[in-house]
Amino acid sequence: MNNFTYWSPTEFVFGRNTISKTAHLLKKYNGTNVLIHYGEQFAVKSGLLNDIETLLQHHFIHYVKLGGVQPNPMDTLVYEGIELCRKENVNFILAVGGGSVIDSAKAIASGVYYASDFRNFFEGNVTINRALPVGTILTIPAAGSEGSDRMVITQKDGLLKRGTKSPFLRPVFSILDPVLSFSLPAYQTASGIADMMGHIMERYFSRTQGVEVSDRMCEGLLKAIIKESPTVLNEPENYDARANIMWAGMLAHNDICGVGREEDWATHKLEHELSALYGVTHGAGLAVMFPAWMKYVYTSGIDKFVQFAVRVWDIKETDNKNETALKGIESLKNFFSMLGLPVSLAELNIPNPDINTLIEKLAMNTGGRTGAFRQLDMEDAEAIYRIAAK
Amino acid sequence: MNNFTYWSPTEFVFGRNTISKTAHLLKKYNGTNVLIHYGEQFAVKSGLLNDIETLLQHHFIHYVKLGGVQPNPMDTLVYEGIELCRKENVNFILAVGGGSVIDSAKAIASGVYYASDFRNFFEGNVTINRALPVGTILTIPAAGSEGSDRMVITQKDGLLKRGTKSPFLRPVFSILDPVLSFSLPAYQTASGIADMMGHIMERYFSRTQGVEVSDRMCEGLLKAIIKESPTVLNEPENYDARANIMWAGMLAHNDICGVGREEDWATHKLEHELSALYGVTHGAGLAVMFPAWMKYVYTSGIDKFVQFAVRVWDIKETDNKNETALKGIESLKNFFSMLGLPVSLAELNIPNPDINTLIEKLAMNTGGRTGAFRQLDMEDAEAIYRIAAK
Numbered sequence: 001m002n003n004f005t006y007w008s009p010t011e012f013v014f015g016r017n018t019i020s021k022t023a024h025l026l027k028k029y030n031g032t033n034v035l036i037h038y039g040e041q042f043a044v045k046s047g048l049l050n051d052i053e054t055l056l057q058h059h060f061i062h063y064v065k066l067g068g069v070q071p072n073p074m075d076t077l078v079y080e081g082i083e084l085c086r087k088e089n090v091n092f093i094l095a096v097g098g099g100s101v102i103d104s105a106k107a108i109a110s111g112v113y114y115a116s117d118f119r120n121f122f123e124g125n126v127t128i129n130r131a132l133p134v135g136t137i138l139t140i141p142a143a144g145s146e147g148s149d150r151m152v153i154t155q156k157d158g159l160l161k162r163g164t165k166s167p168f169l170r171p172v173f174s175i176l177d178p179v180l181s182f183s184l185p186a187y188q189t190a191s192g193i194a195d196m197m198g199h200i201m202e203r204y205f206s207r208t209q210g211v212e213v214s215d216r217m218c219e220g221l222l223k224a225i226i227k228e229s230p231t232v233l234n235e236p237e238n239y240d241a242r243a244n245i246m247w248a249g250m251l252a253h254n255d256i257c258g259v260g261r262e263e264d265w266a267t268h269k270l271e272h273e274l275s276a277l278y279g280v281t282h283g284a285g286l287a288v289m290f291p292a293w294m295k296y297v298y299t300s301g302i303d304k305f306v307q308f309a310v311r312v313w314d315i316k317e318t319d320n321k322n323e324t325a326l327k328g329i330e331s332l333k334n335f336f337s338m339l340g341l342p343v344s345l346a347e348l349n350i351p352n353p354d355i356n357t358l359i360e361k362l363a364m365n366t367g368g369r370t371g372a373f374r375q376l377d378m379e380d381a382e383a384i385y386r387i388a389a390k
Numbered sequence: 391m392n393n394f395t396y397w398s399p400t401e402f403v404f405g406r407n408t409i410s411k412t413a414h415l416l417k418k419y420n421g422t423n424v425l426i427h428y429g430e431q432f433a434v435k436s437g438l439l440n441d442i443e444t445l446l447q448h449h450f451i452h453y454v455k456l457g458g459v460q461p462n463p464m465d466t467l468v469y470e471g472i473e474l475c476r477k478e479n480v481n482f483i484l485a486v487g488g489g490s491v492i493d494s495a496k497a498i499a500s501g502v503y504y505a506s507d508f509r510n511f512f513e514g515n516v517t518i519n520r521a522l523p524v525g526t527i528l529t530i531p532a533a534g535s536e537g538s539d540r541m542v543i544t545q546k547d548g549l550l551k552r553g554t555k556s557p558f559l560r561p562v563f564s565i566l567d568p569v570l571s572f573s574l575p576a577y578q579t580a581s582g583i584a585d586m587m588g589h590i591m592e593r594y595f596s597r598t599q600g601v602e603v604s605d606r607m608c609e610g611l612l613k614a615i616i617k618e619s620p621t622v623l624n625e626p627e628n629y630d631a632r633a634n635i636m637w638a639g640m641l642a643h644n645d646i647c648g649v650g651r652e653e654d655w656a657t658h659k660l661e662h663e664l665s666a667l668y669g670v671t672h673g674a675g676l677a678v679m680f681p682a683w684m685k686y687v688y689t690s691g692i693d694k695f696v697q698f699a700v701r702v703w704d705i706k707e708t709d710n711k712n713e714t715a716l717k718g719i720e721s722l723k724n725f726f727s728m729l730g731l732p733v734s735l736a737e738l739n740i741p742n743p744d745i746n747t748l749i750e751k752l753a754m755n756t757g758g759r760t761g762a763f764r765q766l767d768m769e770d771a772e773a774i775y776r777i778a779a780k
């Protein structure tokens with residue numbers, strides 16, 4: 001096990017009708033002049049935004065609003081948010097939405113105090129050392145940004161999707177009401193599930209030895225997600241199933257699964273290029289890229305793939321490690337299919353992927369190398385895109 | 391799943407040589423005038439206390455010292471600590487030791503700002519609403535106090551062992567260096583393991599439905615502990631095994647296993663009377679009381695006990711639920727025996743337990759009823775002590 005620091009200070013308020021605690025939490029964390037940040041669809045149409053405004057008015061909490069966050073959130077709106085916060089002396093950002101809204105809020109929060117271009121934070125040579133406090137009201141269980149120290153923003157110039165992390169990006173509070181996810185369409189629900197499973201697997205597939213506790217955390221979370229997934233799809237208003245999926249999405253990414261080990265993240269890098277170039281839903285892209293990545297790398301760490309097959313998918317272990325490992329990978333792929341997700345680029349409506357451009361952008365974003373379980377160069381990455389194509 | 395708030399803001403700094411971060415962490419959390427609080431044995435004899443003093447001196451951090459905390463820490467020393475902190479204007483308490491030292495530090499921290507007797511916090515009608523910040527350097531993986539919002543103190547008058555919780559009791563940082571546990575004797579190591587397993591099982595055995603994620607967290611942690619335990623006993627200096635056990639001890643009690651459910655805690659209440667009256671090691675007492683409690687209550691929630699047997703102990707499920715459940719309980723008892731722990735009051739060197747006195751004190755501490763998985767009255771409690779006797 002490697003040395004690590006684990007710090008997850010977010011106050012999670014979970015359950016039915018927890019939105020009613022918004023004003024109390026804003027006061028607790030000194031949010032007196034708030035930017036409410038939200039997306040294009042759900043917050044407005046569902047009446048949620050209206051409810052929150054009423055609550056804040058009732059408690060005499062001043063606020064301004066900025067909506068319009070799109071999936072794969074754009075830097076253009078972030079610049080707008082930074083301007084608005086400075087102009088209005090905002091001291092708290094309340095993100096109402098899924099991972100895209102929360103990430104956009106985090107980018108604004110960290111950009112407000114930074115005199116230069118916030119995109120420098122993604123270049124690796126500028127550290128975030130101050131940010132406005134962010135609170136979240138989560139509507140889509142998927143990205144885990146409600147409990148994570150990370151953000152991903154798409155740069156409009158060149159469609160580059162870039163991520164970074166900092167302790168200052170941890171939300172101070174997150175309200176998770178599973179009822180808000182009842183109306184989430186099946187495809188988005190399934191994509192969210194693939195997203196959270198991806199966050200676990202990026203941590204799980206590690207070469208670091210002696211991490212039994214966090215391995216078991218990863219495996220337990222995956223098993224719980226696998227069990228609850230058919231229920232949320234068949235009974236979208238099943239509270240307990242929605243609740244378990246929503247809580248799993250947070251745990252998948254707040255780092256409890258990753259402590260003490262080298263993480264991988266190659267599959268996310270490969271997928272980010274798909275999202276940036278083709279605008280695909282991140283989770284759906286992961287459902288395509290994970291089995292492809294696994295098929296390419298499993299021989300480099302066969303024992304971990306055998307463990308994955310046996311402990312997560314209940315595959316009976318035999319002497320033939322390759323066979324056991326492949327059965328685990330196949331189980332994951334079948335599971336994604338069963339959720340209605342694409343498992344090839346063709347199924348993702350990209351019949352002729354522009355692999356040259358994908359690789360070119362990937363090389364630019366990674367310096368030509370990515371991954372840790374097996375370090376990939378751009379030839380490896382190309383081979384994985386080709387496996388994913390079919 | 392029930393509504394819940396989960397807030398675990400402690401900064402955990404984990405790994406080899408992490409003691410070197412003590413001064414940095416004290417500065418980060420404004421500890422400029424520190425009380426170093428420690429026990430009777432390890433901190434002094436191992437040289438650890440000396441190392442910490444040298445570090446603080448080197449960084450010009452002022453400190454005073456209070457040692458002498460005993461297992462099952464006493465209120466008498468807490469009063470002394472409160473006086474000392476007030477007299478010296480201490481603004482931070484650094485606990486160097488195991489759960490007893492940390493709990494004693496928490497009691498001092500919450501008592502300093504309270505004008506009346508700190509023991510009122512344990513009566514349920516006075517709330518802790520302020521406390522000095524506490525940092526910990528953990529030497530014994532067991533109690534989980536390094537990451538919990540709880541404390542247990544023994545009152546010298548009448549030997550009452552009482553617990554309470556408050557968000558103000560969460561340490562601001564905890565340094566966990568597994569190397570510090572290398573010299574822990576086998577019996578204390580095993581007792582610590584029973585203690586952390588107890589913290590998980592008090593949460594796991596719940597009547598709340600729809601808690602698959604936290605059930606899987608509990609089961610995964612138990613399985614990891616079961617796997618690593620023989621190694622720490624056979625190879626006390628095996629870093630990875632010690633590290634997994636140390637991290638598991640924190641996770642067992644910071645509430646990640648308990649969110650969204652009604653917890654039980656009857657077995658802890660039963661054991662606290664043993665500790666208070668006979669001074670037994672808490673974990674060893676739990677190793678006796680848990681199987682006894684289980685044998686008495688399992689028919690009240692047979693499905694959970696079947697799940698425990700199947701998922702944690704790999705018992706093959708059959709149509710005979712009673713048989714499966716009992717095999718799980720027997721597996722736990724055998725596991726404790728294998729660790730060298732007592733599994734009866736006789737083996738705990740209490741051949742003739744004074745059950746009347748135990749019940750009398752238990753009635754006083756619980757109001758005559760305890761537990762939630764099955765609510766126990768004092769007749770039930772007496773029956774469980776009798777099962778434990780043999």
